[in-house]
Amino acid sequence: MLTKSPKRKSVNLSIDVDILAEAKALNVNVSRAADAGIAEAISKRKAELWLQENREAIEENNRYFEEHGLPFSEYRGF
Template sequence: MLTKAPKPQRKATNLSLDQRLIAEAKELGLNVSKIAEEGLAKAVAARKSELWLEENREAIEEHNRYFAEHGLPFSEFRGFE
């Protein structure tokens, strides 16, 4: 059964943004809050990905070294090159 994700709680926040850009966005009917939230979510996800790679770099490099030295498991059964 699928369940709905809970609605995120909103927090009023003060931002300093280029006033000309805000005016142009409003003129174009853009939802500045939604766009800012989407951009922030994207930046947070990208940074989390960077941190995960940093934290796991050693293990990833070790796996890469192992496969470079020993080859991929079951490679003799691969039907493609």
């Protein structure tokens, strides 16, 4: 069974020459490494944005639990 690979698009990137040389010397697939690095950067940025968008609600929850404690804490065995 063949799996369909994701669509690819050629782009121009500027990469540090020393990094590129080392990647080639180590047989690193630069395109795949760039994909992985960009995917990681996207994931981190989405997490940052989510925290920014939800900071007020998170802080309000923290204030509530500081004032009232955790629900059912009297039943916790730890």
